[in-house]
Amino acid sequence: MAKAIVIFVTASSTDEARKIGQTLVEEGRVACCNIVQPVESIFKWEGKLQVEREVLMICKTREDLFDTVEKRIKQLHSYQVPEIIAVPITQGSKGYLDWVTKETETLQ
Structure with a gap:
């Protein structure tokens, strides 16, 4: 079975995240x-402390698709440097993880 990951992405608005x-x-x-x-979100950007309201996206996919997901997010995102980080799923419901694999199997 393919390894599943969760990708966290922040976006500037609900519309952008959708x-x-x-x-x-x-x-x-x-x-x-x-x-x-x-x-x-609290962070420094260009040397200045920022406090911003953002929208968090939690995306489930296969580990081998990270590069293609990252590239596509960068094409669609308004930020110069969007947060795109992945975390491995070490445990999960077999049925759910099988579904993640099935839904993403058209991309190799």
Whole structure:
């Protein structure tokens, strides 16, 4: 069975997150994308402390698809340097993980 991962992405708005999430699911790059809002992000950008409201995307896909997912997110995202980080899924329901694999198997 393919290894599954969760990819976290922050976006500037619900509309942007929906556009990215829907595109990734429609293209078979991810099986599912949850949108959590709002989240408050605290970070430094260009040397200045920023406190921003953002939207968090939680995307489930296969580990071998990370590069293609990252490339597509960068094409669709408004940020110069979007957060795109992956975490391995070490345990999970076999049925759910099989579904993630099935939904993304059209991309090799």
